[in-house]
Amino acid sequence: MAKVVGIDRICVVGAGNMGHQIALSAALAGYQVKCTDVNEEILAKAKAFVEPYLQERVAKGKLSAETAEAAKKNIAFTDDLEAAAQDADLVIEAVLEKLDIKHKLFVQLDKICPPHAILATNSSYIVSSKIAPVTQRPDKVCNMHFFNPALIMKLVEVVKGPHTSLETVQTIMEVCESMGKTPVLLQKEIYGFLVNRIVAAVKNEALYLKDMGIASHEEIDLAVTLALGHPMGPFRLMDLTGIDLTYHVGMERYMETGDPQFKPSPAVVEKYIKGEWGRKTGIGWYDYGEGKK
Ligand SMILES: NC(=O)c1ccc[n+]([C@@H]2O[C@H](COP(=O)([O-])OP(=O)(O)OC[C@H]3O[C@@H](n4cnc5c(N)ncnc54)[C@H](O)[C@@H]3O)[C@@H](O)[C@H]2O)c1
Structure with a gap:
């Protein structure tokens, strides 16, 4: 499916279990992706994952060589949050499941990212209304919950917080579909989602x-x-x-x-x-x- 209008650059923060696969899923869908992490070892591991994964998919006939080549070009890794997020249209946060860490990060992201950028969290449990108030753009904050392993699992739970605009939710649903995922929309926040x-x-x-x-x-x-x-x-x-x-x-x-x-x-x-x-x-x-x- 074609990329969503207005979303070209995606920044994924956290290159761990979830982040590196979310980033590669977005790169495979044609988005320009920058994946960042504070841990250099994790970042190196995430980077090293890309090539063999794509090669294996091509060898198995699941992916064309052209798409693999394009995905490789679409994805970059950096430990510099500012460089990764400063021109992002969408940020998907996938750092540790700790509210204080997410708070600090969203304060930074809110300062670094362009005003139009959507800030989504991949948190498994923390509803975005706990995070949105630390930003100046609560209408552009929501949950976008992928499943593990994110390259394989189709479902994404999109949760509309009371602060989230309909436009934000609509865009996120479309981004999920453009990544070949099947989003389900939760109209209200609830701990742990569905x-x-x-x-x-x-x-x-x-x-x-x-x-x-x-x-x-x-x-x-x-x-x-x-x-x-x-x-x-x-x-x-x-x-x-x-x-x-x-x-x-x-x-x-x-x-x-x-x-x-x-x-x-x-x-x-x-x-x-x-x-x-x-x-x-x-x-x-x-x-x-x-x-x-
Ligand atoms: N593991 C799962 O199955 C799963 C599934 C769905 C959602 N989630 C959610 O995804 C998020 C990440 O989980 P995970 O399993 O990938 O964790 P993980 O521990 O594998 O990876 C988290 C990464 O975040 C990095 N990090 C921490 N603080 C950072 C910061 N300020 N800036 C940049 N990077 C930072 C860490 O170095 C680490 O590499 C959590 O919120 C979790 O609830 C996890």
Whole structure:
């Protein structure tokens, strides 16, 4: 699908798990993309991902050589936020799930970006009304929630905050479609949006069953995949999205509400402290070391 009128340059802030794949999805759709991160190692890893990924897609016949070549030219990586965002029509923020970090970043972005630029957050849980007030352009702030892995997953949840203009929401929906995604619009903000609320209910029950010693995580995953037809069980999914993310989301929610039901489960805290955060660290609930699946 053709690019959206008025959106040529997209800046993706955060080149981690989500950011590098969102950036490449946008580059594949023909947008000029600048992807930035404060961590040089992550940035180098994101950059190194592009070429082999595109080559593999071409080799598999899923992508034309021309589109791959164009995507490669469309994407650039830099650790300089100002250079990345100063001419952006749209910024997609994909930094850590911590409100204070997002606040600091949106203050900077609001100063750096042109006045017309839309500032979208890929946050999994933080509604944009918690972020928009630190900017001078709340009407141009909204949630644009991709799923992991962002190059493959079609769904994007677009959430209209009370401050978000209809025009902003409309543009974001169109950008999603131009990237080959299927957006769903949430007319009102709600913590966790649609999918993560449903996933959380399953995940919390799975962690409860494990903490109670009722079954191992392998058996719980097996039960969920075989009986419910989910492509992966809740533990495998946590390994993919990051156990650190599960920990931070639980802590943020607990700090915000004071409700102990949101405290991360003992098994999650143990994994978090050990640094066993899932695929990104090579070990989580499962071991991704050499020779292991
Ligand atoms: N992991 C998932 O499955 C998933 C899915 C959907 C949405 N999200 C959301 O996407 C966001 C990013 O999650 P992730 O899993 O990619 O995290 P990640 O830890 O893999 O990546 C975050 C990146 O942000 C960078 N960063 C931190 N502060 C920065 C700043 N001020 N400027 C630039 N870069 C900065 C970090 O160096 C890191 O590389 C979070 O809000 C998360 O809730 C995650």
